[in-house]
Amino acid sequence: SQQGEEDPQALSIQEGENATMNCSYKTSINNLQWYRQNSGRGLVHLILIRSNEREKHSGRLRVTLDTSKKSSSLLITASRAADTASYFCATDRDSSYKLIFGSGTRLLVRP
Amino acid sequence: NAGVTQTPKFQVLKTGQSMTLQCAQDMNHNSMYWYRQDPGMGLRLIYYSASEGTTDKGEVPNGYNVSRLNKREFSLRLESAAPSQTSVYFCASSVLGGEGEQFFGPGTRLTVL
Numbered sequence: 665s666q667q668g669e670e671d672p673q674a675l676s677i678q679e680g681e682n683a684t685m686n687c688s689y690k691t692s693i694n695n696l697q698w699y700r701q702n703s704g705r706g707l708v709h710l711i712l713i714r715s716n717e718r719e720k721h722s723g724r725l726r727v728t729l730d731t732s733k734k735s736s737s738l739l740i741t742a743s744r745a746a747d748t749a750s751y752f753c754a755t756d757r758d759s760s761y762k763l764i765f766g767s768g769t770r771l772l773v774r775p
Numbered sequence: 776n777a778g779v780t781q782t783p784k785f786q787v788l789k790t791g792q793s794m795t796l797q798c799a800q801d802m803n804h805n806s807m808y809w810y811r812q813d814p815g816m817g818l819r820l821i822y823y824s825a826s827e828g829t830t831d832k833g834e835v836p837n838g839y840n841v842s843r844l845n846k847r848e849f850s851l852r853l854e855s856a857a858p859s860q861t862s863v864y865f866c867a868s869s870v871l872g873g874e875g876e877q878f879f880g881p882g883t884r885l886t887v888l
Contacts, residue, residue: 697876706779706865706879707818752817762833763808763877765817 670753670769678774683740685769687753688733694756696729697763698738701750710738710751743773777801779880781866787886788856796851796883798866806869807849808833808877809841811862818865824849856887 671686687696695714699707713720713729713736720727726739740747750770754763782797800807805826810818810833820833822841830841838860840852849868853860863884867877 704882706881707867707877708879709876712876762820762823764834765810765819767815767817 670751670766672769673767674770674772676772676774677743679743679745681743683743683747683771683773685738685751685771687736687738687766689736689753689755689764689766690734691755691757693731696727696736697754698725698727698736699752699754699765701752701768703749707752740771743771745773745775747771748773779866779868779878781864781880781883783883784881785884787888788853789888790857792856793852793854794856795853796864796866796885797848798850798880799848800866800868800878801847802868802870802878803846804868804870804878805846806871807843808867808869809839809849809851810865810867811835811860812865812882813862821851821864853885856885858887861885861887 669688677683693715695712697712698710700710701707711722711727713727724741729736750768752765752768754765779800808823809821812818819835821835821839822833824830824843827846842850863882865882866880869875869877
């Protein structure tokens with residue numbers, strides 16, 4: 665079963681615009697992570713936010729976490745064509761070693 | 776420093792054949808994982824190894840076995856391949872289990888006819 669569900673499933677924007685993706689999850693978590701996957705490649709870790717954090721920044725990335733709503737958002741500012749990829753949220757549960765991935769948002773940044 | 780490596784990159788099997796997917800990491804990580812990714816979906820955990828000498832089932836373990844050969848290597852075996860196991864398989868490793876980021880290999884694209 666999927667713990668996290670991303671929204672929207674697909675997003676198409678112009679280069680230079682901001683892209684926002686959302687993730688909802690079902691159970692309590694210790695942390696939430698975002699990963700990027702370029703077509704045909706393995707996943708690359710972007711950012712981790714802990715359950716006691718509300719916002720985190722890394723370069724052009726901004727992640728928010730609302731544990732009361734069990735949701736997170738990933739904002740990519742000033743998007744570039746190279747940001748074209750699928751983006752996945754992943755959550756852990758109950759201090760386990762298991763990460764549960766959502767189904768992803770496919771982002772297309774048009775030059 | 777190669778990170779996480781997987782072999783082979785591509786494989787085609789006939790139903791009922793067996794094979795082993797190999798994974799190795801050179802980052803001295805304690806935890807290793809096997810996932811499968813089906814078209815348009817996220818990753819689903821097949822098996823994981825929290826530390827050398829231990830293995831546990833994930834979400835979709837049926838039809839698979841694993842071996843944590845040593846700290847570096849974690850293999851996934853399909854004893855009798857089925858068309859439903861057609862997928863892309865990713866190996867990953869991490870220092871702290873679910874507490875930290877996972878590093879992924881490039882994947883093995885498996886087709887079972």
